[in-house]
Amino acid sequence: MLVNASEAVPPPLDGVRVIDLTTTFMGPYATMLMARMGADVVKVEAPTGDVVRYIGRGRHPGMGPIFLSVNHGKRSIALDLKRPDAREALHRLLEGADVFVTNLRPAALAGLGLSADELLVAHPRLVCAALPGFGGGGPYRDRAAYDDVVQAACGIADVQGGAGEPVYVRTVVADKTVALMGLAAINAALLGVQRTGRGRSVEIPMFETMVSFTLLEQQNARVLDPPAGPAGYARTSSPHRRPYATSDGHLGVVVYTDRQWLSFFALIDRPDLARDERFSTITGRTEHIDELYALLAEVLPTRSSAEWIAVLGAAGIPVQPVLGPDDLFDDPHLAAVGMFEGVEHPDEGALVLPRLPVTVDGALPARVRGAPRLGEHGPAVLAEAGFDEHEITALAGSGAMVVPDREEVRDGDQAVGGARAE
Template sequence: MGYPLAGVRVVDVSSTFMGPYCTMLLAQWGADVVKVEPPGGDVVRKIGDVRGTAMGPVFLNVNRGKRSVLLDLKQDGGRAVLERLVAGADIVVHNLRPDAAERLGLSADAVLRANPRAVHCAFRGFAAGGPYADRPAYDDVIQAASGMAAVQGGADGAEYVRTAAADKIVGLMGAAAVLAALRGRDTTGEGQVIEVPMLETMAGFMLLEQQGGWVFDPPAGPPGYARTASPHRRPCRTKDGHLAVMIYTDAQWSAFFTCIGRPELADEPRYCTIRERTEHIDELYELLNAEMAARTTAEWLAELERQDIAAAPVNTVPGLFTDPHLTATGFFESVDHPTEGPLRLPRQPVRFGPGPLPEAGAERTLYAPGLGEHSLEVTREAGFEEAEIERLVTSGALGLPDGDGPTTTRPVRRTPRDEQGTSRSTPATRTGRRWQTSTTP
């Protein structure tokens, strides 16, 4: 089988984490993603850039499988190239505030005028129509505004989750939304306009289990979820380490009580139903922590596996690279990056069937692009003549990688698969993917 989004064309005018994470997923599922970057490139290129190559580790991860075009959208020429790309796209993604999107020709109206079949996806900090609509927003701000930081901090005050949770969750929501919109376009033949607001997305994400008694109007009890709010909810200390244990169902608690030699607790009124256990979760977690300290991590893992109770040792980031399960499932893939050398990157985790996906080759680029690496390739595919490209480069509207000129025949960057005779760099290998006005039925 082929990649499920093969033939879908995406123009990505987003930066930092949220939009690029969305479009990385689309690229991993087979879409041809053109990343439009400003002079200087996406700011994420410089995060952790210890080599000084503008290819930092976050950028290498979140922009895999994309092609980079360097455009100065403050110039008429840059906007003309973007408009041509939009006219041939299935999906247009950006995280610009409304006034900036309007100036650059990326408002919903402008995109649908250029391409009535396009799916226009705008990531926002806050939904339109409210008093926060024009405010800037980043992950930390949204973790606070959505209630996540307060829940994370508990009684000790607000704390941020130590990963860019809001950016990545909202990026996932965006990926789901554009796929739903593509399905709608298949039915109606018309483009779609999508707004993916960070605050509203994260507030809904939080309230799923945290709304508590406030689901009812008027409230029938306090907000929150007692199990996740418990100060005793943490990885348990064993004799020689830490172990995460999650005991949830009636059968699991009964099995645990038996294995610690206290089967009578299964009939204790405070613990015999999930409602009662949730109300007395602090007592149960205190018991769990006390019992875990009596054996080693390996002893507990063996016992809990026999009882079909979910448990796992606490992994570190380096530990993920030697985890036996991730190793067995081939979670990490080796990529020979043309400029950065050997990389280890997480593989796309979702599996599509039946049958394996084809090997990466001419239609699949596994690595993150250099700034402007594909400027020539994409503008030629979009139908620009060499003289036009020359003028765009001379004016600075179109940027090329260092050392490339508008009429340069660029060397093909080869990978092990390329050595077998398949090039992924020349436009000729991208049949059916020219960036001209979309005629997809």
């Protein structure tokens, strides 16, 4: 039985403090996952706020629905890091932090005095995690990058397009994949600090991460030196690989192993295909995958989705109906595992958020707070770092820190320091 983490063991990152200097999707997704795992994440924003605050129609200005999704579980402080007193405040926050995460480009970080080399001198136990567009050792290091740019550069758009025009994956797949790699790298670095007492500089570049992601299967014969053939994986690159129409819908079906194909050939009354040398081995099937995909496209319209799910499932062949994003909220399996949780936000009201899709010792992650208003927690965060009331008032009075009322949150598209990697 699944239980809430608060009723069992502390979450894995309980006690870890993260200073989050990231914007848009990639960095904020990584740090949101850390918050979901129990970390105290302090989001450092420019006075205008993260641009994602203004995407979509929310109930209040600066609290757009995507921001509510990507940044829940965090606290917010708004600092103008172009000001020396704001940068000094950030350094004092870092004194009590375990992790610093940023997706600013290297030149912007250096201009703010926030390069990993500088930070590790001042904070020798800190994990400094950078998520730039391109790695610091190459000629692209100072280029800006967003998801679309990296999809183009890493080979995915070409693979998606097949023999036709390049096509983007219709989600921010690079941002989300790099965020997951970032989460893994940061947690590994935290373990290293725990074992050695020495801080770490961790770089998780978008381009290199997505090249690794793309080539996992697409490198294929080019893993050999010299290459035994061109890059590419016939099964996933085939233009015929798609959800298949049934008599009343569409299904995702993967017939893969020898046993599964034997069962499928029997189901469609084509036992002769099991003896066909083109299809008797996985090597042959991969070389002739277009013919098999054409067979699936031909036979699936002969029955309903429900009929195919029943017979294919009984034969041990993986099959699922095609669902749209709206359908997911009514899926019975997701309901049974508690995938969506209700969160009552103090300003935005009732929210529905996907939980972290991980359990630890059978326990669901602890519930988290909703996403913060811009600068909502600035004074409290500074007080925890040892600032007295006079210092906090001075920072707010000088404009180094912004603590706006709800009505004062305004549209804006500036990133902290004027540069973003995503």
